[in-house]
Amino acid sequence: MDAxxxxxxxxxxxxxxxxxLPPAESKEDVVTAVAGLRRQGxxxxxxxxxxxxxxxxxxxxxxxxxxxxxxxxxxxxxEQATRLQVAALHAGRFADAGATRVADLGCGIGADALxxxxxxxxxxxxxxxxxxxxxxxxxxxxxxxxxVRQGEAEGxxxxxFDGVYLxxxxxxxxxxxxxxxxxxxxxxxxxxxxxxxxxxxVKLGPGIDRELIPADCEAQWVxxxxxxxxxxxxxxxxxxxxxxxxxxxxxxHGAARLDGAADSEDEPPGGLGEYLYEPDGAVIRARxxxxxxxxxxxRMLHPTIAYVTADRLMPTPFAQAFRITAxxxxxxxxxxxxxxxxxxxSLEIKKRGVDVDPAALRTKLGLRGDAAAxxxxxxxxxxxxxxxxxxx
Numbered sequence: 001m002d003a004x005x006x007x008x009x010x011x012x013x014x015x016x017x018x019x020x021l022p023p024a025e026s027k028e029d030v031v032t033a034v035a036g037l038r039r040q041g042x043x044x045x046x047x048x049x050x051x052x053x054x055x056x057x058x059x060x061x062x063x064x065x066x067x068x069x070x071x072x073x074x075x076x077x078x079e080q081a082t083r084l085q086v087a088a089l090h091a092g093r094f095a096d097a098g099a100t101r102v103a104d105l106g107c108g109i110g111a112d113a114l115x116x117x118x119x120x121x122x123x124x125x126x127x128x129x130x131x132x133x134x135x136x137x138x139x140x141x142x143x144x145x146x147x148v149r150q151g152e153a154e155g156x157x158x159x160x161f162d163g164v165y166l167x168x169x170x171x172x173x174x175x176x177x178x179x180x181x182x183x184x185x186x187x188x189x190x191x192x193x194x195x196x197x198x199x200x201x202v203k204l205g206p207g208i209d210r211e212l213i214p215a216d217c218e219a220q221w222v223x224x225x226x227x228x229x230x231x232x233x234x235x236x237x238x239x240x241x242x243x244x245x246x247x248x249x250x251x252x253h254g255a256a257r258l259d260g261a262a263d264s265e266d267e268p269p270g271g272l273g274e275y276l277y278e279p280d281g282a283v284i285r286a287r288x289x290x291x292x293x294x295x296x297x298x299r300m301l302h303p304t305i306a307y308v309t310a311d312r313l314m315p316t317p318f319a320q321a322f323r324i325t326a327x328x329x330x331x332x333x334x335x336x337x338x339x340x341x342x343x344x345x346s347l348e349i350k351k352r353g354v355d356v357d358p359a360a361l362r363t364k365l366g367l368r369g370d371a372a373a374x375x376x377x378x379x380x381x382x383x384x385x386x387x388x389x390x391x392x
Contacts, residue, residue, distance in 0.1 A: 008049040063083045082203065084111070084115070087171060090257070091289070094199055094201075096306055101124075102165060103197075105185075113148075117145050124148075125162075126152075165200070166203070168184060180212055195216075199237045203230055203232060205234060217239060218233070220234065223280050243261065244260070249282055272380050275311070276309050276322045280318050302378070326388040327388075335365060351378065374388075374389045374390060
């Protein structure tokens with residue numbers, strides 16, 4: 001979005017149309033909406049801006065729920081924005097640490113600042129991009145305890161703040177920046193700013209090189225509905241004492257947390273039990289698989305593979321459980337015969353530790369029938385196995 005498109009949206013006609021126009025469910029709906037708005041005499045630029053924003057609002061419901069209907073977005077801003085439930089937990093960190101005034105540097109469209117302000121924290125949200133800062137200002141307008149400024153994170157005066165939160169820009173246009181020194185602010189600067197107040201937090205991508213994570217922070221990987229969405233590096237009072245590795249798993253069960261003082265040691269591998277657990281991605285990223293296995297009275301399936309196995313079932317929010325119904329050789333012809341005999345026509349294929357293309361395998365199996373199953377391709381010791389399973 002450029003400044004001209006934003007001006008169209010923020011006009012009286014733009015805001016009115018944005019609120020009145022129903023979401024487009026199909027391309028035909030879009031064509032009909034465009035034709036209708038043009039017949040009413042609205043200029044093409046305004047029509048394009050409003051329809052683009054309606055599309056973004058519809059996508060934003062996954063992150064912001066009903067609040068999306070009163071917010072403005074950019075394509076990049078929505079993609080990078082923190083989910084509302086995760087932002088609320090960020091805000092809780094600062095509140096629990098006793099913070100009262102937080103600087104949100106690199107605020108984007110203002111998702112985290114919204115949560116900070118909603119919890120009663122005074123927040124100053126800063127973004128270097130003029131259009132993005134203006135959108136954050138619109139989104140934060142209902143909160144008298146929130147202020148938005150355009151500016152750089154580097155050199156921001158933190159005097160009077162007892163909390164600071166940063167989300168370094170990891171893209172330049174559509175290009176992802178792989179070198180942390182090229183981020184804005186750079187990773188070293190971001191960590192330095194996070195240490196400059198009593199409580200600090202830095203939002204990072206979950207796949208960041210672990211060698212870049214400082215030893216003096218609590219590193220928490222967060223997953224939402226089994227998708228790992230971020231790594232939070234927490235400093236000072238925002239970090240919990242004695243915790244250096246954490247997996248926060250959010251889902252229908254609510255919120256569950258697995259904490260460790262360091263990367264946990266794996267359990268020794270053992271024989272395949274009746275149950276196999278696939279740890280949540282946040283647990284894997286945090287390298288807490290060993291602690292999870294011990295909590296389940298389980299063992300590793302293989303020293304280098306993130307599956308654990310047990311002889312009895314124990315419920316856990318930190319892994320998906322499967323009951324093994326058959327142990328088969330990883331051979332196309334024998335698998336094809338087995339599935340035909342069982343009438344399996346719907347097959348979920350999961351794999352770890354084997355070089356197999358699930359899509360190609362599915363085609364070769366020629367599945368037919370009404371039964372459904374899960375096929376787990378992995379290794380036990382030096383053997384490659386195909387485990388027929390059902391989700392618990």
